[in-house]
Amino acid sequence: AQSVAQPEDQVNVAEGNPLTVKCTYSVSGNPYLFWYVQYPNRGLQFLLKYITGDNLVKGSYGFEAEFNKSQTSFHLKKPSALVSDSALYFCAVSRYYGGSQGNLIFGKGTKLSVKP
Amino acid sequence: SQTIHQWPATLVQPVGSPLSLECTVEGTSNPNLYWYRQAAGRGLQLLFYSIGIGQISSEVPQNLSASRPQDRQFILSSKKLLLSDSGFYLCAWSGGSTQYFGPGTRLTVL
Numbered sequence: 001a002q003s004v005a006q007p008e009d010q011v012n013v014a015e016g017n018p019l020t021v022k023c024t025y026s027v028s029g030n031p032y033l034f035w036y037v038q039y040p041n042r043g044l045q046f047l048l049k050y051i052t053g054d055n056l057v058k059g060s061y062g063f064e065a066e067f068n069k070s071q072t073s074f075h076l077k078k079p080s081a082l083v084s085d086s087a088l089y090f091c092a093v094s095r096y097y098g099g100s101q102g103n104l105i106f107g108k109g110t111k112l113s114v115k116p
Numbered sequence: 117s118q119t120i121h122q123w124p125a126t127l128v129q130p131v132g133s134p135l136s137l138e139c140t141v142e143g144t145s146n147p148n149l150y151w152y153r154q155a156a157g158r159g160l161q162l163l164f165y166s167i168g169i170g171q172i173s174s175e176v177p178q179n180l181s182a183s184r185p186q187d188r189q190f191i192l193s194s195k196k197l198l199l200s201d202s203g204f205y206l207c208a209w210s211g212g213s214t215q216y217f218g219p220g221t222r223l224t225v226l
Contacts, residue, residue, distance in 0.1 A: 032213055043122075043206055043217035044160075051213060088158060094213075103150075103165060103175075104215060109158035 002027045004093050006107035013081045013114050021076040021110045023091030033074040034092040034104065035065055044090060050074060061085070081114045088112075118143035122207050122218040129225055135180075135194040137221050139207030142188065147209040149190040151182055154204040154220075166190060197225045 003026045013019045025031055032051055036044040048059025055067040065076045076089060091107040119142045129135060141147050151163040162175045164182035172182050179198060183191045190207060202225045207218040 034214065036217075041204075041220070041222065043219045044208075046214055046216060049214055090158075090160070103162060106160045 002093060002095060002102070002105045004091050004105050004107040006089075006091055006110045008110050009108075010111045010113060013112070015083055015114055015116050016080050019078050019081040019085070019112065019114070021089050021091075021112060023074045023076065023107060025072050025074060025091070025093040027093050027095045029095040032094045033065075033067060034094075035059065035063070035074075035076050036090045036092065038088040038090065038109075040087075047076070047089075081112075083114050083116050086112055086114045118209070118211075118216065120207060120209055120216060120218040122205075122221050124221060125219065126222045127224070129197050129223065131199055131225055132196050135192070135197050135201070135223070137192040137205055137207075137223075139190040139192075139218055140188055141209045144188070144209070144211050146187060147211050149184065150208040150210075150215060151190065151192050152206040152208065154206060156203070160206070164192070199225050201225050 005024045007022055034049045035047040037047055038044045047063050048057050048065055050057045050067045058064045063078050065074055067074050088109045088111050090109050092104040094102045094104045121140050148167050150165045152160045153163055154160050164172055164174055166172050166184045169184050179194055181193050205221045208215040
C-alpha cells in the first residue's frame with residue numbers, strides 16, 4: 001500500500017534561515033512525488049514535482065526538493081525563509097505502474113511558521 | 117491557461133438539508149476531476165474522481181454522491197447532510213501527472 005509520512009506537525013524557522021520540511025514515502029513501483037502549499041482558507045497550490053531525472057527539483061517561490069531513493073525521502077527545502085512562506089505544506093505521492101498513474105496520497109501536512 | 121472555479125465559497129446548512137457544490141474547469145478538455153474533503157486539522161480525503169462524463173469512482177462510502185454531467189463540470193451532492201459532513205471541500209483537475217486545486221468551499225452543518 002502507498003503511504004506518505006510528514007513526521008513534523010510544525011516547523012519553526014527564523015526569517016533568513018534555511019528551512020526543511022520532511023517527507024518520506026512508501027510505494028511499490030516508480031513514485032511520482034509532489035509538494036503543495038496551502039494558505040488559510042485557500043485551495044492547495046502546486047509547488048514542484050519529481051517524476052524522473054535529476055534528483056534535485058526546483059519549483060515555485062525559491063523552493064526545491066531532493067529525491068532520495070535509498071532513503072525514500074523527498075524533503076522540501078529553501079535556502080532563506082520568508083515570513084510569507086508561513087503556511088501548511090503537503091507532500092503527496094502516486095505510483096506509476098502498468099502505464100498509468102494512480103491517485104495521489106497526501107501526507108497529513110506540516111505547518112511552517114517563519115518568525116521575523 | 118486553465119482555471120478552476122468552485123461555488124459557493126462558504127455554505128451553512130442545517131442537518132438533514134440537501135447539498136449541491138459545483139466545480140467547473142476552463143481552458144482544458146477531458147480533464148480528470150476530483151473531490152476531496154479536508155476536515156478540521158489538515159488531512160485530505162479523496163471522495164470521488166472522474167475520468168470522463170458520467171464516469172465516477174467513489175473512494176469512501178458515505179451519504180455523498182458526485183456527478184459529471186458535462187466534460188468540465190463536477191458536482192458534489194447529498195440528499196441529507198450530517199454534522200460530520202462539515203469541512204473544506206476541494207475540487208481538483210489534472211490533465212497529466214499534476215493535480216491543480218480550486219479555491220474550496222467551506223461547509224458548516226449545524
